[in-house]
Amino acid sequence: MGKLRFILAIAVGKFSAFILGRVFKRGTNTPGIIMLKICPDALARFKMPETTVCVTGTNGKTGTSNLLTHIIRKSGKTVVNNSKGSNMAPGLASALVTQCSLSGRVKADVAVLEVDERSSQFIYTKFVPDYILCTNLFRDSIMRNGHSGFIFDKINDYLNEKTTLVLNGNDGISGLLGEGVCKRVFFSVDRTSRSTQECEDTVCDLSACPKCSHPLEYEFYHYNHIGSFRCPECGFKLPESSYRASDVDFDADTFVFSGPAGESAVLPFGKNGFFNVFNITGACAVCRLMGIDIETVSESVEDLSAKTGRFDERLIGSAKVTSMLSKNQNPISCSQSLKYLNGEGEKDAVLLITDSNDKAHGHEDISWLYDTDFKPLSGENVKRVYIGGSRCWDLANCLEINSVPTEKLRIFEDYDELASAVSGEICPGRETVIYFELYATRVVSKIKAQIEKTGGKAQ
Amino acid sequence: MKKIVIETLYPEFNNLYGDRGNVLYLKKKLEKSGCEVSVIQTGLFDTPNFINSKTDFLYIGPCQEKQQLIELERLKEIKPALEERINGGAVTFASGNAFELFGEYIELPGGEKTEALGFFPYHAERFSRLRYNDCSVGEFGDMLVTGFKNLLSFSYGELPEPFLKMKKGAGMNKKCGFEGVCKNNFFATYHTGPLLALNPQFSEYIIKLIDSEIEVLPLSYEKQAYEKRIKELL
Numbered sequence: 001m002g003k004l005r006f007i008l009a010i011a012v013g014k015f016s017a018f019i020l021g022r023v024f025k026r027g028t029n030t031p032g033i034i035m036l037k038i039c040p041d042a043l044a045r046f047k048m049p050e051t052t053v054c055v056t057g058t059n060g061k062t063g064t065s066n067l068l069t070h071i072i073r074k075s076g077k078t079v080v081n082n083s084k085g086s087n088m089a090p091g092l093a094s095a096l097v098t099q100c101s102l103s104g105r106v107k108a109d110v111a112v113l114e115v116d117e118r119s120s121q122f123i124y125t126k127f128v129p130d131y132i133l134c135t136n137l138f139r140d141s142i143m144r145n146g147h148s149g150f151i152f153d154k155i156n157d158y159l160n161e162k163t164t165l166v167l168n169g170n171d172g173i174s175g176l177l178g179e180g181v182c183k184r185v186f187f188s189v190d191r192t193s194r195s196t197q198e199c200e201d202t203v204c205d206l207s208a209c210p211k212c213s214h215p216l217e218y219e220f221y222h223y224n225h226i227g228s229f230r231c232p233e234c235g236f237k238l239p240e241s242s243y244r245a246s247d248v249d250f251d252a253d254t255f256v257f258s259g260p261a262g263e264s265a266v267l268p269f270g271k272n273g274f275f276n277v278f279n280i281t282g283a284c285a286v287c288r289l290m291g292i293d294i295e296t297v298s299e300s301v302e303d304l305s306a307k308t309g310r311f312d313e314r315l316i317g318s319a320k321v322t323s324m325l326s327k328n329q330n331p332i333s334c335s336q337s338l339k340y341l342n343g344e345g346e347k348d349a350v351l352l353i354t355d356s357n358d359k360a361h362g363h364e365d366i367s368w369l370y371d372t373d374f375k376p377l378s379g380e381n382v383k384r385v386y387i388g389g390s391r392c393w394d395l396a397n398c399l400e401i402n403s404v405p406t407e408k409l410r411i412f413e414d415y416d417e418l419a420s421a422v423s424g425e426i427c428p429g430r431e432t433v434i435y436f437e438l439y440a441t442r443v444v445s446k447i448k449a450q451i452e453k454t455g456g457k458a459q
Numbered sequence: 460m461k462k463i464v465i466e467t468l469y470p471e472f473n474n475l476y477g478d479r480g481n482v483l484y485l486k487k488k489l490e491k492s493g494c495e496v497s498v499i500q501t502g503l504f505d506t507p508n509f510i511n512s513k514t515d516f517l518y519i520g521p522c523q524e525k526q527q528l529i530e531l532e533r534l535k536e537i538k539p540a541l542e543e544r545i546n547g548g549a550v551t552f553a554s555g556n557a558f559e560l561f562g563e564y565i566e567l568p569g570g571e572k573t574e575a576l577g578f579f580p581y582h583a584e585r586f587s588r589l590r591y592n593d594c595s596v597g598e599f600g601d602m603l604v605t606g607f608k609n610l611l612s613f614s615y616g617e618l619p620e621p622f623l624k625m626k627k628g629a630g631m632n633k634k635c636g637f638e639g640v641c642k643n644n645f646f647a648t649y650h651t652g653p654l655l656a657l658n659p660q661f662s663e664y665i666i667k668l669i670d671s672e673i674e675v676l677p678l679s680y681e682k683q684a685y686e687k688r689i690k691e692l693l
């Protein structure tokens with residue numbers, strides 16, 4: 001009965017994927033949703049590829065999954081992944097159903113699946129991944145994710161002893177996953193010229209020892225709680241890392257990747273910035289564990305170094321306009337993108353990061369703004385800060401509390417007025433940096449269109 | 460110039476959900492009102508400042524569930540000093556699940572109970588799975604106080620001296636119309652996040668409790684933010 005149900009689910013899933021692909025010309029979760037309706041345990045019934053890798057963690061999942069897919073394909077293997085759908089059960093089912101036989105055998109050598117942290121129990125209980133790479137764990141969207149301990153349990157409770165975990169050896173939170181249960185391999189980034197002695201970010205999610213609660217001693221911080229630490233009280237520290245990134249060069253944007261077999265390669269980390277060093281090192285570690293040779297790994301990373309959809313930089317007439325997608329209610333990711341303002345040159349910032357009308361994404365709770373590091377906005381090179389949307393007064397209040405000079409602020413409840421103001425006040429030689437949430441995509445396009453109309457000159 | 464001392468207990472644990480905004484706001488507001496402010500961060504293994512020195516405002520924020528039980532053991536060691544502070548009328552503010560520390564006990568989903576400080580006749584029960592989120596409005600005297608809740612537990616029992624009468628959102632549990640404690644100048648609330656930064660009127664009230672002579676000056680946007688939220692929520 002179950003088998004029949006599964007075959008029916010595959011047939012319907014494939015058919016709906018075909019139709020939807022024709023009509024909407026894009027990937028969607030609908031085939032997976034339908035499939036799981038017909039056969040709730042479908043994910044347990046696929047005959048999975050020889051190797052399955054899952055990628056999870058708070059930040060860097062997508063970039064890491066894409067890189068992994070790319071390297072593995074370059075090595076000559078075929079890959080199925082869920083890059084076109086969601087990272088929850090329906091997204092995975094959609095990805096698998098489009099590439100399986102009618103009996104449910106997935107037609108690929110490797111599956112690379114990005115997995116939402118909270119979906120662990122609906123996924124790892126259905127099939128056992130050979131590898132789970134966890135990029136890191138941080139505080140994230142409050143309403144969806146609660147706190148890092150809550151998310152840790154959500155993953156840790158569903159791990160299987162047959163899975164090898166590939167963990168960030170600079171992260172004392174995710175670094176405890178699977179302790180005593182799974183085989184664990186660590187990767188880490190050595191001290192760089194930008195490492196600090198004290199945590200310079202607003203929040204540090206791990207300052208007390210997870211074993212004995214005494215203050216941890218950090219040898220250095222990379223950012224937030226990512227760094228190298230030990231507990232002077234009980235001696236706790238994370239295991240030695242097998243895969244390492246060293247010699248990070250911020251002028252050339254390169255670093256040296258090395259592994260336990262003595263293999264090493266100089267790799268570029270591209271425009272995505274320093275976080276990409278972690279993503280690349282983690283992805284390379286998994287590839288090496290899968291037996292892909294270092295030359296293939298190295299060449300593949302080079303191909304992909306500059307691509308990202310979240311960062312768009314363009315010159316409109318004489319105006320430089322940069323826009324960055326800011327992650328939903330995630331103070332760490334938002335703080336990191338704000339650091340871009342610290343770069344040289346005069347800048348105007350546009351913040352479209354909180355709006356109570358976006359109920360679908362739970363923007364009503366603005367608490368996360370108080371965990372966000374707005375220091376870069378106080379820099380002398382940042383001349384104006386535009387704030388838009390229904391919660392603009394809350395954001396303005398938070399900025400004032402964080403000592404951002406109020407003279408810089410331009411506040412608009414109405415997005416159209418904001419768009420006109422930004423485009424109308426463009427200063428030659430000054431870069432406009434727009435931070436936006438998905439709901440504000442329309443506003444960003446409008447600002448860009450209006451700047452285009454005026455040719456990037458102030459009216 | 461008036462000197463004001465603010466103390467935050469156990470910031471290595473009690474730093475979830477933007478709760479740091481409470482102290483950040485209070486400091487900014489006091490400084491704008493002409494005070495000199497020092498903020499003391501007291502770690503889990505340090506002796507709290509308020510035990511031996513004048514501390515105008517003591518803040519205890521919410522923490523993760525595992526940490527709550529560890530913190531509770533530390534607090535039990537200073538229970539007499541906390542009791543004396545509350546009875547003596549020194550301004551103290553606890554938010555989020557720190558509210559639970561002052562009740563009778565905390566019950567885990569499996570039924571296991573951990574004794575709490577026992578100052579008030581309520582107890583907390585943790586949820587096994589879901590979390591509770593809301594944006595709420597409650598009455599404190601003739602003031603409206605608005606805030607957020609992100610909880611993994613509710614409390615039950617009695618609130619002889621509640622802080623808020625809820626107009627929107629849950630009280631200390633979904634069936635209770637009241638939440639928090641307001642006794643002398645001790646405030647405990649289930650609200651998480653930067654409650655003080657959201658409520659200029661209530662914050663002014665708190666500052667007047669710290670020192671009635673302070674002439675409280677407004678920040679530039681707090682009133683607009685507050686009024687807009689209240690209007691939308693009610």
